[in-house]
Amino acid sequence: MKKMMFALLAVTAAGTVHAQAQPALPDPATTDPTSLQLMQGFPPPANRTIRFADGTYYQFPKTRWSFSHIRELVPTANVWRGTGPASPLPAAPMALDTLSFLDDKGQPTTWAEMLNRTYTDSIIVLHRGKVVYEKYTGAAQPYLPHSAFSITKSFVGTLAAMLVAEGALDPSALVSKYVPELKDSAYGDATVRQVMDMTIGVRYSENYADPKAEVWDYGRAGGMAPVPPGYNGPKTFYEFLVNLKKEGEHGAGFAYKTSNAEVLAWIVKRASGKSVATLMSERIWQKIGAENDGYFQVDSVGTESGGGGASLPLRDMARFGEMIRLDGKFNGQQIVPKAVVDDIRKGADPADFAKAGYPNVPGYGKGYSYRNMWWVSHNAHGTFDARGIHGQRIYIDPKAELVIAKFSSHPLAGNMANIPLTDRGFMALAEQLMK
Template identity: 45%
Template structure:
């Protein structure tokens, strides 16, 4: 793994996979990073001019383009750096989101910006508006019931832009799998090998579909970035869509990698967050449906939900979309996904999938297996590649490693969709100024509705 070419793609896969894992690292003393305002890509001047000056260019490899502060530009321009496959919205008219009236939108905006909450990490109270900068927010959209009540764009993102969803991609893949389960096309109790015979010699062979969807497989997959032999590096090398060096002898693509993973513990014993499981779900979904994840996402979601933009996914060298982290999409279209979850499969008055799909996810996985790797989520669970939050709020979420989220609060009938480019790949640093902010907002909107 000495070649810069086989190393390329490593970090992008790596940090997509690292959600929360870094919680175990002690925070080293280091200079404070640039603030959100200081690191705004327009302020930094990345990629401006023809050509951009050499010190303002953002290029391969990923150690350049996905390091802070460059990553604040790159999250909106993944397709310029890597091959991708489209998720078509089709050719029809987009179905506009419903907004509260202009005056109401303005009033709610002022009141929401002024909401105060106390971060979980001992920092003093801050306002909602301050939290947007604290979390390096690039775009945020809030629904109450089926209406947009709040929408803001920052940094590289505008309403017609697309942003890397990172590990939120897993929840898209999990949703497609759960739809196949609800439709009776995928048996969650089947052994993976009975659906994908290619994994016969892999640790996935004896896992059940449900174990893969809940990430309770006993698959060896280390994400220790300090270890040059860690699996994450081999996975990233296999997944790279760029030409591999002539000395490369490892697996080519997601599927070949998955077919050779080794066991490390028993299937079903415990939740262990690992990107490979999401890609295994992607393989299962494709084998059962006869369609790639990107094609199925278009057919089942992007086309019928009235999306206003095509989305896209990065691919490996044989065209497989990266089901564990490759999605880029518009903020409002991620909002449509959130609304579909809140409304249990219905959008624009049309049912796209059975209510049972969302009810299963809300029901959650087994909290006993979830463990305590995620301080803010202890007591919660992970099922069908969705996070199920602990507590009384009846919240599910998709989460990406730089602060991306689709947060659905069924009690308050609130959906919060956020794209962000937090400097570090550590949701444990983002949760303390996000979870209480989201709870404060949900409480405010619920109370406002009750008035």
């Protein structure tokens, strides 16, 4: 149990739970950070104190506090909202808590139970642009950015696709055109499009259960995980990336690797001449009429983590999702070109996705693909989504005119532990709304 409780570095949304055992999970109600008085008091008592350097920030249930307080633990770069008014998010509340459906074991459950069982910190549901449901628990607050984990990738992918649409980024070019430093790495003979759709052959393991997995080197390099005394490894994301080795072929199939998103973030910066945080502020956050600033974790030289380092306010993440649902038009302006949204929704080749070998369950089923760092279902509703490990989500169901943004702090670092249940709830809600 103790080993499971230390959920390890959480920067990816890998679909598999790898070799991790799935012991009985603690009752979420007993892990509420407010009841546990985590980080309460001046100073908090020793056993309720959360630090970065000793790794406590990433131990469950302390994550239920730290995921809403990342900036108090590490350096960050702001995603500025601008000075205009927040765009309206009209409320039209619906009683969803009792909505019933069958869970991933075929047992009856409800919306409220699903939220609890997936360790939900906050959730907002928009139907036809109106807020029909909104809830915050524990440490979560509407004004507190929450760790978005790999939802970050979908923002980087969207920004990259916008640069492509403008002609500022050539998807058929080699990565080394934009980042010559990667010429001798795994990415030396890869195209930008292969990076955007994660069909890269690179030796990079996301297996948290393996202490030698590259995901650990990545975290230490980027300041996302504490380093041991005398640490002599790479000290920045870039120092880590340039040393990645090729494994397999590019373009041979979808393989989810966080390193691809970091490389794409690097490409985006070189192509635009701006940091990802600045670009996201100028192109998205200021334009959607965000209520609050977001931020990125940065490494020791100020490089944002494009793989998993964004912390975002829930309501603004919903505004972003609604803008995407509306073909890029929101708050009175075209923010993302319709062609970019079309390209995401059209997805990539499901045959490439199938090679990743996910089980055929909601959220990963047959016919899925991965495009511009979005997960595309190709199902009857045309749903597509951004997802982060521990249960983060932007879920867009065009047919049901539904957008859901959700933050969680699930104890297991693997989306297979929460998406199959979560998505049955989302799909039941969609059916309910379409009645």
